[in-house]
Amino acid sequence: MHRIKLTVAYDGTAYCGWQVQPNGTSVQSVLQAAVEDLVGGKINLTGASRTDSGVHALGQVAIFDTDMDLDPRQFARAINVRLPEDIVVQESCEVPIDFHPRYAKIRKTYSYRVLNSSVPNPFLRRYSLFYPSRLDLQAMQEAAAILTGRHDFRSFSSKKPDVGSTVRTIESLTLERRGDLITLRVSGDGFLYHMVRILAGTLLKVGRGQKNITDIRQALRNPRFQAAGPTAPARGLLLEKIEYLE
Amino acid sequence: MHRIKLTVAYDGTAYCGWQVQPNGTSVQSVLQAAVEDLVGGKINLTGASRTDSGVHALGQVAIFDTDMDLDPRQFARAINVRLPEDIVVQESCEVPIDFHPRYAKIRKTYSYRVLNSSVPNPFLRRYSLFYPSRLDLQAMQEAAAILTGRHDFRSFSSKKPDVGSTVRTIESLTLERRGDLITLRVSGDGFLYHMVRILAGTLLKVGRGQKNITDIRQALRNPRFQAAGPTAPARGLLLEKIEYLE
Numbered sequence: 001m002h003r004i005k006l007t008v009a010y011d012g013t014a015y016c017g018w019q020v021q022p023n024g025t026s027v028q029s030v031l032q033a034a035v036e037d038l039v040g041g042k043i044n045l046t047g048a049s050r051t052d053s054g055v056h057a058l059g060q061v062a063i064f065d066t067d068m069d070l071d072p073r074q075f076a077r078a079i080n081v082r083l084p085e086d087i088v089v090q091e092s093c094e095v096p097i098d099f100h101p102r103y104a105k106i107r108k109t110y111s112y113r114v115l116n117s118s119v120p121n122p123f124l125r126r127y128s129l130f131y132p133s134r135l136d137l138q139a140m141q142e143a144a145a146i147l148t149g150r151h152d153f154r155s156f157s158s159k160k161p162d163v164g165s166t167v168r169t170i171e172s173l174t175l176e177r178r179g180d181l182i183t184l185r186v187s188g189d190g191f192l193y194h195m196v197r198i199l200a201g202t203l204l205k206v207g208r209g210q211k212n213i214t215d216i217r218q219a220l221r222n223p224r225f226q227a228a229g230p231t232a233p234a235r236g237l238l239l240e241k242i243e244y245l246e
Numbered sequence: 247m248h249r250i251k252l253t254v255a256y257d258g259t260a261y262c263g264w265q266v267q268p269n270g271t272s273v274q275s276v277l278q279a280a281v282e283d284l285v286g287g288k289i290n291l292t293g294a295s296r297t298d299s300g301v302h303a304l305g306q307v308a309i310f311d312t313d314m315d316l317d318p319r320q321f322a323r324a325i326n327v328r329l330p331e332d333i334v335v336q337e338s339c340e341v342p343i344d345f346h347p348r349y350a351k352i353r354k355t356y357s358y359r360v361l362n363s364s365v366p367n368p369f370l371r372r373y374s375l376f377y378p379s380r381l382d383l384q385a386m387q388e389a390a391a392i393l394t395g396r397h398d399f400r401s402f403s404s405k406k407p408d409v410g411s412t413v414r415t416i417e418s419l420t421l422e423r424r425g426d427l428i429t430l431r432v433s434g435d436g437f438l439y440h441m442v443r444i445l446a447g448t449l450l451k452v453g454r455g456q457k458n459i460t461d462i463r464q465a466l467r468n469p470r471f472q473a474a475g476p477t478a479p480a481r482g483l484l485l486e487k488i489e490y491l492e
Contacts, residue, residue, distance in 0.1 A: 011368040056369070076365065085371045119322065122257040123302070123373060125331045 001065050004075055005095045006031075008060040011086040012234070013126045017053045018060065024053070027087060031062065034082035038075075039068045048101035048242050049108065052194075054234030056127065059090070059109075059241035061101045107171065107243040109187040112200040112236045117180035128181065129200075129236040135207035137177055143206045143216045144173040144184075147199065154223030156199055157192030158231065166192055166223060175203070185240070194231050202229030247311050250321055251341045252277075254306040257332040258480070259372045263299045264306065270299070273333060277308065280328035284321075285314045294347035294488050295354065298440075300480030302373065305336070305355075305487035307347045353417065353489040355433040358446040358482045363426035374427065375446075375482040381453035383423055389452045389462045390419040390430075393445065400469030402445055403438030404477065412438055412469060421449070431486070440477050448475030 008031065016024030032045040048061040070078065075092035083089070113128035115121055120130045147156075147170060154166035170188045184200055202219070205211040211229060219228040254277065262270030278291040294307040316324065321338035329335070359374035361367055366376045393402075393416060400412035416434045423429075430446055448465070451457040457475060465474040 009368050011371075080365070085366070086368045088366050088368050090365050119326070119336050120331070120334045122255050122332045122334050125257075127369060 001067055001097065002072065003063055003065050003095050003097045003099055004072055005093055005099065005101070006062045006064075006075070006079070006089050007091040008062055009058045009088045009090050010056060010060065011126065012051060012054050012056045014086060015053065017055065018047050018049065018051045018057075027051075027057075027060075028062070030084065030087060031079075031089075032064075034079050035064055035066075037082050038078050039066045046101060048106070049239055051237075051239055052234050055237045055239065057239040060239055061242045063095065063099065063101055065097070101242075105189075105245040107187055107189065107245060108191060109185065109240040109243075110191065110196045111186075111238045111240050112184040112196060112232065113238070114182040114184070114200070114204070114236060115180055116177070116182050121180075124181070126235055127238070129233055131204065133208055135182065135204070136209065137175060137182065137207065139209070139212075140175050140203045140207045143203055143211075143213055144175055146213060146216050147220070148173050151220050152223040153192055153195055153220075154225055155219035155227035156195050156202065157225060158194040158198070159225040160193045163193070168192060168195070173199070194226075197232045197234070197237055198226065198228055198230070200232035200236065204232065205229045247313055247343060248318065249309055249311050249341050249343045249345055250318055251339050251345065251347070252308045252310075252321070252325070252335050253337040254308055255304045255334045255336050256302060256306065257372065258297060258300050258302045260332060261299065263301065264293050264295065264297045264303075273297075273303075273306075274308070276330065276333060277325075277335075278310075280325050281310055281312075283328050284324050285312045292347060294352070295485055297483075297485055298480050301483045301485065303485040306485055307488045309341065309345065309347055311343070347488070351435075351491040353433055353435065353491060354437060355431065355486040355489075356437065356442045357432075357484045357486050358430040358442060358478060359484070360428040360430070360446070360450070360482060361426055362423070362428050367426075370427070372481055373484070375479055377450065379454055381428065381450070382455065383421060383428065383453065385455070385458075386421050386449045386453045389449055389457075389459055390421055392459060392462050393466070394419050397466050398469040399438055399441055399466075400471055401465035401473035402441050402448065403471060404440040404444070405471040406439045409439070414438060414441070419445070443478045443480070443483055444472065444474055444476070446478035446482065450478065451475045 015027045018027050020026045020029050043064040045064050072094040076089040079089045115128040115130045150169040152167050173186045261273045264273050266272045266275050289310040291310050318340035322335040325335045361374040361376045396415040398413050419432045
């Protein structure tokens with residue numbers, strides 16, 4: 001038995017998210033069907049990150065077990081010919097049979113894109129939030145510096161039934177402007193439900209002058225679900241990569 | 247009566263091209279309906295360039311005449327709220343009543359994008375040609391230099407019933423690689439039917455070593471329709487801008 005690890009990119013626009021749902025087509029179900037067609041039998045596909053409906057990925061990670069006798073690096077190509085164009089396996093390799101994509105020491109990196117121009121761009125419409133208001137990038141960067149580090153991020157998450165600790169570590173949180181496009185990029189050991197989208201929504205409020213540094217400190221000191229700011233739309237969010245640290 | 251000039255960007259994926267066709271939805275018909283809804287009556291919309299099915303534009307130009315009393319710069323926003331997300335008016339202004347977007351001294355710039363990597367990219371699938379073979383960029387650049395200038399480009403075009411002279415001037419033709427993405431960019435006083443896509447298809451053959459400089463010279467000296475090379479797929483092509491020179 002071999003455990004195969006896939007690195008998967010997808011345009012999430014057409015999907016109800018990574019995870020299998022009662023309604024809508026999930027990335028996981030389409031990918032699982034492609035793998036099953038290749039190996040000729042049922043498999044269990046386990047993903048590292050449950051991206052929401054409309055969220056994109058460059059480096060989602062998923063594993064499955066198989067007896068199939070194929071060079072592990074060849075799975076990527078063999079699966080890709082069975083996939084629609086909006087899901088692409090970037091890489092495949094074999095991992096130890098006890099490797100689990102969620103229960104390992106990891107670093108995740110997400111980015112959130114904001115098109116800050118007076119007119120929309122038809123090519124970025126699926127991959128960015130169109131936000132024509134003037135933004136104070138320096139104020140956003142100052143707020144980002146306060147959010148960096150180990151904090152209780154409960155105010156920056158939506159409630160889920162099985163939530164445990166809401167303490168997480170943001171290793172880095174940067175904002176960069178290139179022309180009309182502002183990219184927020186955040187790395188950390190894990191993210192709460194909606195956390196990156198609430199970070200983005202809150203920092204946009206800071207950029208417009210509707211929230212300030214004091215509000216950010218307050219949201220960290222007094223952790224209550226969704227107390228920080230609004231949840232930015234899914235389309236701007238991209239799971240860039242997942243690094244396994246041990 | 248005012249003549250209003252629109253600069254229009256669109257993702258051509260869902261359309262049968264710019265021009266109204268018996269089958270399929272054209273960019274022109276959708277834009278015309280949006281303008282008619284705004285001005286409250288019939289208008290004629292005249293475009294500068296008849297982009298093919300699946301071809302994209304950043305800077306298509308179109309005009310219409312209206313008596314509507316609106317600041318000419320405000321038409322863009324007023325039309326955009328009546329358009330789907332894949333068509334966006336970038337800019338509007340008033341032009342002299344005798345301005346015609348095709349019968350004027352112009353410079354057009356097109357680009358063609360090639361994703362030259364071993365795996366496809368789901369985010370570029372609509373906007374580039376996926377071409378995994380190794381390409382000799384220097385050989386392509388040498389061939390591009392030969393194509394630059396005033397030539398009979400008949401070998402680099404598809405036949406059309408009403409074709410006149412096939413002599414055109416390419417002012418510049420460059421190829422640039424950034425990471426996995428190769429961008430061909432060409433500017434000139436006008437382009438024949440399928441010309442940019444045949445330039446791209448021919449230069450890709452040069453990049454693979456399947457055509458050489460002698461073949462290019464031969465195609466220019468002995469002009470016969472489509473004698474140069476294959477027509478690259480529409481999805482990689484983008485009408486970047488149209489400049490009016492007088």
